[in-house]
Amino acid sequence: MAHVDKRVSEFLDMLASKDPTPGGGSGAALGGALAAALVSMVCNLTIGKKGYEDAEEQMRDILAQSEALRAELPELLEADTQVYGRVMAAYRLPRKTDEDKAARRHAIQEALREASEVPLAIADRCAQVVDLALPAAEHGNNWAVSDAGVGALLAEACMHAALLNVSINMASIQDAEYVDDLRERMTALTASREETKARVLELVHGKIGA
Amino acid sequence: MAHVDKRVSEFLDMLASKDPTPGGGSGAALGGALAAALVSMVCNLTIGKKGYEDAEEQMRDILAQSEALRAELPELLEADTQVYGRVMAAYRLPRKTDEDKAARRHAIQEALREASEVPLAIADRCAQVVDLALPAAEHGNNWAVSDAGVGALLAEACMHAALLNVSINMASIQDAEYVDDLRERMTALTASREETKARVLELVHGKIGA
Numbered sequence: 001m002a003h004v005d006k007r008v009s010e011f012l013d014m015l016a017s018k019d020p021t022p023g024g025g026s027g028a029a030l031g032g033a034l035a036a037a038l039v040s041m042v043c044n045l046t047i048g049k050k051g052y053e054d055a056e057e058q059m060r061d062i063l064a065q066s067e068a069l070r071a072e073l074p075e076l077l078e079a080d081t082q083v084y085g086r087v088m089a090a091y092r093l094p095r096k097t098d099e100d101k102a103a104r105r106h107a108i109q110e111a112l113r114e115a116s117e118v119p120l121a122i123a124d125r126c127a128q129v130v131d132l133a134l135p136a137a138e139h140g141n142n143w144a145v146s147d148a149g150v151g152a153l154l155a156e157a158c159m160h161a162a163l164l165n166v167s168i169n170m171a172s173i174q175d176a177e178y179v180d181d182l183r184e185r186m187t188a189l190t191a192s193r194e195e196t197k198a199r200v201l202e203l204v205h206g207k208i209g210a
Numbered sequence: 211m212a213h214v215d216k217r218v219s220e221f222l223d224m225l226a227s228k229d230p231t232p233g234g235g236s237g238a239a240l241g242g243a244l245a246a247a248l249v250s251m252v253c254n255l256t257i258g259k260k261g262y263e264d265a266e267e268q269m270r271d272i273l274a275q276s277e278a279l280r281a282e283l284p285e286l287l288e289a290d291t292q293v294y295g296r297v298m299a300a301y302r303l304p305r306k307t308d309e310d311k312a313a314r315r316h317a318i319q320e321a322l323r324e325a326s327e328v329p330l331a332i333a334d335r336c337a338q339v340v341d342l343a344l345p346a347a348e349h350g351n352n353w354a355v356s357d358a359g360v361g362a363l364l365a366e367a368c369m370h371a372a373l374l375n376v377s378i379n380m381a382s383i384q385d386a387e388y389v390d391d392l393r394e395r396m397t398a399l400t401a402s403r404e405e406t407k408a409r410v411l412e413l414v415h416g417k418i419g420a
Contacts, residue, residue, distance in 0.1 A: 007216065016251050149371070
C-alpha cells in the first residue's frame with residue numbers, strides 16, 4: 001500500500017518509529033505535496049470568482065502545474081523509501097572474495113546515485129511549488145493569499161530538507177565529477193528560491209495589512 | 211472524523227479543494243506534526259543503540275516531549291478548522307437592528323480572538339519542535355542526524371506559516387491592547403528559532419561531512 005493511501009495518523013506513527021523508512025526524505029516529499037495542495041486551493045478559490053475574471057486563465061495554468069506536482073511528490077515519496085532499501089541491500093552484499101568486494105562497491109555506488117537523484121527530484125518539485133506560489137499570491141483571491149504564503153514557506157523548507165538527503169548520499173559517492181554535477185544542480189535549485197519566498201511573504205503581509 | 215483519521219491522499223484533496231478548510235493553518239499544524247515525528251524517530255533510533263548509552267536518558271526525555279507535541283498538533287489542526295467556522299458564522303449573524311449589529315460585532319471580535327489564539331498555539335508547538343531538534347541533532351544517532359535537520363527546517367517554516375494566520379485575524383481585531391500583546395507573543399516565538407534552526411543545520415552538515 002502506498003504511503004498516501006494510509007491514514008495521516010498511521011503515516012505519522014511510521015515516521016516516528018525506529019524504522020528508518022519513511023524518514024526525512026519522505027517528510028520533505030509530503031510537506032511539498034501539502035504546499036502544492038495549498039497553491040491549488042488558492043487557484044480553486046479564485047477561478048470563477050467575481051472580480052478575478054482577468055486572473056482566471058493564469059489560475060487554470062498554475063492549477064494544472066500545482067496539481068501535477070501534487071501527484072508527483074507522493075510518487076517520489078515511494079521512490080525515496082525504495083532507493084533507501086536498495087542502498088541498504090547493497091551494503092549487505094557478500095564481501096568474501098575480491099570479486100565480491102568489487103561487485104559490492106559497484107552496487108553501493110549505483111544505489112547511492114539513485115538515492116541522490118530521488119531527493120534531488122523532490123527538491124526540484126518543491127522549488128517549482130515555491131515558484132507557483134508567487135503568481136498565486138500576486139493574482140489569486142486576496143482572501144486566500146496567506147495560503148499561498150504557507151505554500152511558499154513549506155515548499156522552500158522542504159526543498160532544503162530534501163537536499164540534506166542528497167548531501168548524505170553524496171558524501172559517500174566516489175565519482176568526483178558526478179558529485180560536482182550534483183553540487184551544481186543543488187546550487188541552481190536553491191539560488192533564487194529564498195528570494196521568491198521572501199517576495200511571496202511580502203505580498204502576503206501587504207495584502208493582509210499586518 | 212478527525213482529519214488525521216483520513217487517508218493522506220484524501221487530506222491532500224481536501225486541502226487543494228475550494229473549501230476554505232482545511233487551509234494554511236491546518237497545513238502548518240500537519241507540517242509541525244511531521245517535524246515532531248522526525249524528532250521522535252531520531253530518539254527512537256538512538257535509544258538502546260551501542261555507543262549512545264550516555265545519551266539514552268536525554269533521548270527518552272526529548273522523545274516524551276516530541277510525542278506530546280505530535281499528539282497535540284493534530285488536535286490544534288481540528289481546532290483551527292473549527293474556529294474558522296465560528297468566524298464565518300459570526301459574520302453571517304443578522305444586522306437589521308442596532309442591537310443586532312452590536313451583538314454581531316461582539317461575536318466577530320470574540321471569534322477573531324479564538325482564531326488568533328489557535329494558530330498562535332500551533333506556532334508555539336512548532337517552535338518547541340525546533341528547540342527539540344537541536345539536542346536530537348547534537349546527541350542523537352549520527353546516522354539519523356539529517357532527520358533532525360529536516361525536523362528543524364519543517365518546524366521552523368510551519369511556525370512562520372501558522373503566524374501568517376495569526377496576522378490575518380489580528381488585522382480585524384479592534385482591541386489595540388490585545389493586538390499589541392499578540393504581536394509581543396509572536397516576536398518572542400520567532401526570536402531565537404532562526405538561529406536554533408541554523409545551529410541544527412550546522413551540526414547536520416558537520417556530521418555528514420557535506
